[in-house]
Amino acid sequence: MAAFFANIDLTFLIVSLVKIVGFTFAAVLPLVTVCVYLERRFSAVIQDRVGPNRVGVPLTLLGFKKDVQILGIGGLFQAAADGVKFILKEDFTPKMVNTFYFWLAPCLTVVPALLTCAVLPFGSELDFSFLGLEQPVKAVIADLNVGPLYTFAIASLGVYGIVLAGWASNSKYPFLGSVRSSAQMISYELSLGLSIIPVFMVFGEMNLPKITQFQDAHGWLILPLWGDGLSVGRWILWIPMLISFVLFTIAMFAETNRLPFDLAECETELVGGYHTEYSSMKFALFFMGEYAAMIIGSGLAVTLFLGGWSIPFAPVLGLDFKEGATPLWLGLLHMGSFFAKVLGFILFFILIRWSLPRFRFDQLMKFGWLFMFEAALANVLLTAVLMIWFPVK
């Protein structure tokens, strides 16, 4: 038994644990609450309302004169208040449901969404030599060679949560909602996977950290403005890459059940979709799963197309990544760059949600199977043909 424990690399374990807790629970989950706040405030701006701008830390409950506003921005505590409300509400399980699957379904929505964080590079390298670590710590939980495939594989397990929620509720509206939603997710999974094959062809690589390092040195995939990115070949390949980006983003909207594809919770037809029978924290888990999937989707889009943690014009500014010789402040700056881009992409998600009307279900299916799928296939062919003359080294 002693030999068994001697084989375990303790430093590696602790570093991995810190990365998992740090990125998944201290970055992505708080980002969910930030998303909720942004969603409310941004929609208010679009609709010419004020939105939540009063909620602060409720010190008046304790007898103080004024509530404290975090960072001086009113309403930032709204998301926390929502969370407390969810926990305090009655957790009601209807009598006719299949209890085991009714409880399992929310977990099956949140867990895959959070598991997909594992392969996202949220920064370059962090130099912790002052803590006694010889190697710089890679800012990615698992440096897999099949990163995006892993994300898709785990994300495709999220469908189980929706299917089971509708089935176990034993009620008509949730059932219809879950049938719709799972049909939609299965259909758009195809175009999602096919849409980024051209990206892998260009990079010749499926390892997300390596893809980001390449973009850092040679220009982002859809903004090749420095380094080798200024060659003719990269700008001709830019056309299929842009198509790929647009297809990927549309498929991502459909996969995360966001408007204009949120057929699952079409209130006018389905009451509330697959989570109609859910209340309290179980409902909140569906909510969290949806937002977490949105954050991871944004992270993947940013990593593949917008350079991940890379800072714009990094080689020109001298802020580029040098393997093994990146100072700690630059590593932290890279992390900040990644989260700033993800937040920007989330704002784009929200902007789309509040500007476009919802599709009809047959339109959605037709669009997915008759346009997205074919366009993604044609784009693979186009990239392959162009790469005969303009290969990327």
Place this chain on the structure above:
Amino acid sequence: MPPLLFYLFALITLGFGLNVVIARNPVTSALSLAVSFVGLAALFLSLDAYFIGTLQVLVYAGAVMVLFLFIIMLMDIKAEVLGGRANLSAMVAGVLVAAILAVQIATVSGRLSQSEATLQTAPLQLSEAAKSWEARGKQNLPTISRDLKAGNLPDAKLMGETLFSKYAFHLQMVGLLLLVGTVGVVALSKRDKEASPS
């Protein structure tokens, strides 16, 4: 991977596989099969076959089983849940077939030349493989030899290379077969417009 994890995942794979057969509720059976696939994927990962392991989850657990579950959901399954009498002859036949298969696998795998080798006695010789790739000259794919030199096993790339060079013809045949299948399904499921006015 420590042997402990191997036994854990083998237990998950086999246990949930057994549950597929003995569970009364078809939804439970379908989900158990999905969990069994995930356990199998973990076993693939322990053999450094990340690509296959991921595909196992992506294709079987994520797509095929979801479709199964989808169909089961649409059917009325009350009769199955209540259950009838166990079919003894079917059970005996099932156990018999499984036993024959197990004996077959044991005999065949015992005769393979690598069957005595373990991960310790037969390590991956990545640098030698990199050299042999570079010796291929024009047929060398730089992305593969670079990975091998760096000490990574580029399993997805190697598999793609093998599929599209050595087995290119077979791959096209499979593609053609799938196309025929797709066309057949569309033709069969297409509604007769005159028969059902809607």
